[in-house]
Amino acid sequence: MDKLLTVTELAEAFSVTPRTIRFYETKGLISPQRVGSTRVYTYRDRARLKLILRAKRLGFSLMDIREYLDLYNVDPEQIEQQRLLLAKVTRRIEELEQQQEDLAATLDELRDIEQQAMSNIKKKSAAMDESA
Structure with a gap:
């Protein structure tokens, strides 16, 4: 089973703020699970965040990133x-x-x-x- 991460743990792993991760959630790029009232992130969420941050660093728009991520499922x-x-x-x-x-x-x-x-x-x- 995947190790579940909290927003703080995920943020620390990528040297970003929890607010950054929540922003990507509001844009629908990451969809964490919930354990009670706590957001938890899977290995898949971690991989998606890594891809999002890399794409942003390379200058891609959030729309470009969403389009790419959406194709992964279909x-x-x-x-x-x-x-x-x-x-x-x-x-x-x-x-x-x-x-x-x-x-x-x-x-x-x-x-x-x-x-x-x-x-x-x-x-x-x-x-x-x-x-x-």
Whole structure:
């Protein structure tokens, strides 16, 4: 039988707050069992939380995560789940590559402004030194 975890134990295992776990519960991503009034989490809940946190860290939306998790229950062979994952990962890679290009362009522009400012300061300092 699986070891059941409390919300606090599960939160500590993933270095998140119990509030984070409850948030994912309200979004329907995790559905703990209850023993009396206490929420208890199974190995399956733990695995789902691990997947949720990883997907969030990689920049996926809660809707993307829900869609992926929902396929797990209806696709025993996980073929559609893997197809969806591939499509979403490919899209995320494209988004990040675009952000990387945009960031590189912004850094280049800022470096140009920095060089212009330093050049202007040197020119004005030299002019002040000559007039003194």
